[in-house]
Amino acid sequence: GFFDRLLFLLHILLLGEIRKTTHGTEIINGKKVPDRLMLYVASVQNNKGQHMCGGFLISEDFVVTAAHCDKLVVLGTHNLEKVDDGTMRYNVTRCKHPDFNSVASGNDIMLLKLSKKVQLNNKVQPIQIPKGEMKVKDKAKCRVVGWGYTRAGGKVSNVLEMAEVTLTNRKECKTKWKSLKLDLPNNVICAGGHNAKAGFCKGDSGGPLVCGATAAGIVSFNRECDPNIPNVYTDVSKYVSWIKKIQAVIHLHFHKCS
Known part of the structure; x- marks a missing residue:
């Protein structure tokens, strides 16, 4: 009104x-969002376990988020009051886009390599890019x-x-x-x-x-x-080749982005 x-x-x-x-x-x-849908959505959190950003799972061990976000990932729940730290929380290696300076100047993308592979099941599934x-x-x-x-x-x-x-x-x-x-x-x-x-x-x-x-x-x-x-x-879509490159490099160089 x-x-x-x-x-x-x-x-x-x-x-x-x-x-x-x-x-x-x-x-x-x-x-x-119904519990059975959008099983790829991740909560990107700070060290205190506070939700800071969203993200999305693209394979068993990679999450995509914005470059200005934090560094812990929670997967497998739609309710942030129901997080099992032992099975849902992952440490990550952060791979920011090298040309990111600020959100206003673009390249606001980051790839997070999970410390261990996610168990894909009826609570966690990747989304295609x-x-x-x-x-x-x-x-x-x-x-x-x-x-x-x-x-x-x-x-x-x-x-x-x-x-x-x-x-x-x-x-x-x-x-x-x-x-x-x-x-x-x-x-x-x-x-x-x-x-x-x-x-x-x-x-x-x-x-x-x-x-x-x-x-x-x-x-x-x-x-x-x-x-x-x-x-x-x-x-x-403009960063697919960069994502693929980082995925390949990080597997070769053991959790190093470049």
């Missing part, structure tokens, strides 16, 4: 800094997944949620971000804008943008939950 719109407007005005970007995903207008560079279709419907906040100013949800988002034309996305004095980096996919009702906000970068049965994007950044500015995802 009117009061909600007024609060939202005040919130935007109070944010001040026009170039401020928010890392992560707060799944807004999402719905709970693109086989090579691919062009996503404008206006395609995809899903974003995460444990992020469920509303601005809220707190991290312990329950995994997903929301449907619509992909946005790159040219239009570039123009919208240009108006905020930010040049859109290369190798990204945009979704939302146009007063989108669902999407991500903050608290959970690194989670997957799922198009069909493929992890097409990685949640990277957005504009303080503004529904008119498209959310930005790293385009996984």
